[in-house]
Amino acid sequence: MIEITIGVYVSKNRVEVAVLPSGAEFSMPHDEASCRELACWLESLNPTLIVLEAAGGVENHVTGILLARDLPVAVINPRQIREFAKATGRLAKSNSIDARILALFGVAVKPEPRRHKHEGAWAVTALITRRRQIIDMLAAERNRLASSHNSVKNEIAQTIKWLENRVKGIDDDLSGFIRAMLPAGGEGAL
Template identity: 50%
Template sequence: MEVAPIFVGIDVSKARLDIALRPSGARESIPNEEASILALVERLRAIQLTLIVLEATGGVERPVVHALAGAELPVIVVNPRQVRDFAKATGQLAKTDSIDADILARFAEAVRPALRPLPDRATEELRALVARRRQLTEMIVAERNRLSGAARPLRKRIKAHIRWLEAELEGVDSELDQSIRQSPIWHEQEDLLKSVPGIGPVVSRTLLAELPELGRLNRKQIAALVGVAPLNWDSGTLRGRRAIWGGRACVRAALYMAALVASRRNPAIREFYRRLRAAGKAPKVALTACMRKLLAILNAMIKHRVRWSPVMAKTH
C-alpha cells in the first residue's frame, strides 16, 4: 500500500518552534530548547516524511536544522522571499507563527523544493566571519560619515570608535586567513579565484562562504541561484524588459564590485564591457552582463580546477 506523502513546516523564533503537518493539518508549538528539539526529532523520525521546510532566519534556525539533518531527515532551508510570494499567491495574508508554519508546510507540499546539501559547521563559521566583516566595514563607513558633520565634543569619541572597529576588522581578517589556510580545499579555491584580475580576498571569501555551490552547477543554474540570470517579462504580444531578480544579495553585491573593477583592469572583461556599450547597452545592463560572465568563468575555474586565462572570456 502506497503511503501518502507528509510535509512539515517549522517556523523558528528565539523562544519557540511552531510545527505544522500537511495534509493532516496537525499543529503544535514547543520551546526552542535542546531537549524539546531532540524530542521533536525522535517523533519526526517515527513518521515517513517527504520533506521538512524551514525559512532562513539569520541563524536562529541552525540548531534545529543540524538536529534534523543529523538524524538524516529530509530538511531544506528556503529563502523567506519565496515563501512570502507563495503566501501572497495563495491568499494567505495573515501572519502569526502558527500560520507561518502552516504556510511553510503548504509550500513544501505544493512546490516541493529540491533537497540540496546543507553547509557544514566549518562553512557556517566562515560565513559568520564574512558577515561580521561586512558589518564592521559598514559601521566604519557610517562612523566616518558621522565624523564629517559631528560637533567638536563628539569627534574624539567617534575617532576612538573607528580605531576600535578597525582593530576588530583586522582581527576578523586574521581569523579568515587562518580558516582559509587550515582548509586545503578553500586554500586551493581561493588561489584559483584570486588569479582573476578584479578578484581580491573580500570577493573570493564571500564566494567561498556564501556560494558553496560554485563549481557544482552549470552556468545557467549558478546564475539563477545568485540572481544574475535575466528573467523574461512577456505576456501575449508584449515583450517586456529583461531583469535580474532574487538570488543571494551578498554574493551579487560582491560580484558587482568585482565586475566594476574587472571592467577597468581586466583586459578581457574590459573588452567585453566596451563591446556591449558600443552595441548600445546601458552601463548598468553591460555591467550586469559582466557579472554574469565573470560568474560563469569562476564557476568553470572551480569545477575544472584551473587558473585564470584570457581565453576563458571567449569560451564562457
C-alpha cells in the same frame, strides 16, 4: 507511505512548527535544548521534507541541528514564500501562520532538500553571517559619530575601532577555514 512535510518558522526567540498532513502545530523556545528535542522528534517522524525560510541567519542554528541528523531540509528565499502566500490567498501574518505556509509550500512546490554541509562549511557560513552583522553595526556607529555630541564622540570612535578589529579577526578566521578546506597543495587557488 504518507509523505510528511514540516514547516519550521524560526524567529530570534521562538520556533514555530507545522506538520502536514496531520495539521499539528506547536511553538517552542529558540534555544539549544529545545532545538535538539525538535530534531529528535522530527527524525522519529521520518519526514519527506522540512521547509524553513531564510531569515538573515537566525535560521542557521536550527538548520544546522536538523542537517546534522541528516534530515531533508530546504531553506527558501522569503520572497518565494511571500509570493506563494499571496497566490494562495493567505495574507494574514503570524509566526504560526508562517510555519503552516512553509509546510504548504513544501507540499505544493517540493523544493530540493539541502545536502548536509561538513562542519567547516557551517563555520564559514557562521563567520560570514557574523561579519555582515558587524559591518551593519559599523555603519550605524559611523552614522552616530557624524551627528553625535562631542561628549560621546571619543566613545563612539573607540567602538568603531573595536568593530573594525573584529572584522579583521573574522577575515583572518575565514582565510584560515578556507585554506583548511582546500585540498593539499591547493593554496595557489586563493
